[in-house]
Amino acid sequence: MxxxxxxxxxxxxxxxxxxxARQLIGVRLLVHGVGGTIVETEAYDRTDPASHSFGGxxxxxxxxxxxxxxxxxxxxxxxxxxxxxxxxxxxxxxxxLIRALEPTDGLATMRQRRGLDxxxxxxxxxxxxxxxxxxxxxxTGLRLDQPPxxxxxxxxxxxxxxxxxxxxxxxxxxxQPWRFGLAGSKFLSRPFRPRG
DNA sequence: TGTATGATCGCCT
DNA sequence: GGCGATCATACAG
Numbered sequence: 705m706x707x708x709x710x711x712x713x714x715x716x717x718x719x720x721x722x723x724x725a726r727q728l729i730g731v732r733l734l735v736h737g738v739g740g741t742i743v744e745t746e747a748y749d750r751t752d753p754a755s756h757s758f759g760g761x762x763x764x765x766x767x768x769x770x771x772x773x774x775x776x777x778x779x780x781x782x783x784x785x786x787x788x789x790x791x792x793x794x795x796x797x798x799x800x801l802i803r804a805l806e807p808t809d810g811l812a813t814m815r816q817r818r819g820l821d822x823x824x825x826x827x828x829x830x831x832x833x834x835x836x837x838x839x840x841x842x843x844t845g846l847r848l849d850q851p852p853x854x855x856x857x858x859x860x861x862x863x864x865x866x867x868x869x870x871x872x873x874x875x876x877x878x879x880q881p882w883r884f885g886l887a888g889s890k891f892l893s894r895p896f897r898p899r900g
Numbered sequence: 901t902g903t904a905t906g907a908t909c910g911c912c913t
Numbered sequence: 914g915g916c917g918a919t920c921a922t923a924c925a926g
Contacts, residue, residue, distance in 0.1 A: 746918070754918070764910070781919050782908035788918090801918055831919045873918055893919095 710772045712848045713855035717772035721747035721791040721798040726884045728789070728800060730862025734854040735837045738810030740827060741858075742802060743886040744893055746871045748788075750797035753876035757797030767844045769797050775853070777834075777844040784831030785839045789848060803830050803872075803883075806891040813838075829893040862886065867896045 710718040715727050725747035733739045748755035756765045756778060767776040768790055776788040776799050788799040805827035807814055814826045814836040827833040834840075848855055865887040870878055872894060885892050 748918075756918075759912090762911080778918080779908095779910070781917060782910070784919050786918070803918085829919070871918070875917085 709849060712773050714857040715855070717789065717791050717848075718793060719791065721749050721800050722882050724789070724791045725800040725882065726866055726868070727858075727863070728802075729866045729884055729886050730858030732808065732854075732856040732858075733802065733805065734809055734856075735839065735843075736810075736852040737854075738813050739837055739854075740805040740808040740891075741886075742804075743806050743889040743891050744802075744804035745884050746801040746803055747791075747882040747884075748799050748801065749792075752880070752882075754871065754874040754878075754880075755797070755799075757799070761797070765797070768799050769795055770845055773848045775843050775846050775848065777839055777841055779841070780831055785834035785841070786830040787834055787837070787839050787843070801830055802833060804828050804885075804889075804891055804893045805833055805836075806886075806889060807836070824890055828891055832893075869896045 713731055725745040728742050728745050731742050733742055750757045757768045761769045771794045772790050774790045776790050778786055780786045787802045790799050792798040807823050807826045818826050818836050826836045866884055867887045868881045868884050871883045885896050
């Protein structure tokens with residue numbers, strides 16, 4: 705059994721979640737060979753009132769307190785499966801929510817799972833992405849450097865096109881600009897409004 | 901283009 | 914009993 709590494713696809717998952725969230729933009733994510741390029745993420749941290757890990761470990765968020773570079777999957781609103789990547793060190797409780805992909809691999813599979821043709825709507829949002837990639841609770845805690853996950857490094861130039869803004873769907877710490885996206889992408893869950 | 905609402909369930913009050 | 918790191922649908926304008 706090889707020692708777990710926090711580095712996958714040039715990303716150091718032992719860094720702060722807002723650093724990892726930014727660096728993940730442009731990375732290609734596949735699950736069982738199905739997926740695409742990450743175009744939208746959000747960072748969460750134990751010290752963050754909006755985070756599931758804010759109240760400390762519980763059965764639901766246990767994976768968030770596990771080793772970095774692993775998956776944390778949770779059920780949203782009782783019916784959607786959402787995928788996160790664990791950051792920092794084991795026991796800290798930080799993670800990055802994967803909110804949207806530009807589909808590149810396994811389009812037919814994703815269309816079948818989603819019951820839709822429009823590529824823009826296959827993975828534009830954490831719940832939609834979870835359904836398109838076939839994510840469920842059985843994926844929580846799995847390492848990102850091993851099957852069924854595959855991550856491929858982004859083009860370095862992608863970092864020049866990253867925009868940030870307030871996170872979506874939260875009621876606490878709403879001012880933290882911890883949502884990151886690929887500027888101008890047509891596959892975002894929602895557009896980034898110009899700052900004002 | 902925007903706002904309202906039902907679905908559905910684990911966890912906390 | 915109420916509330917989410919959501920989404921699809923049903924309206925109003």
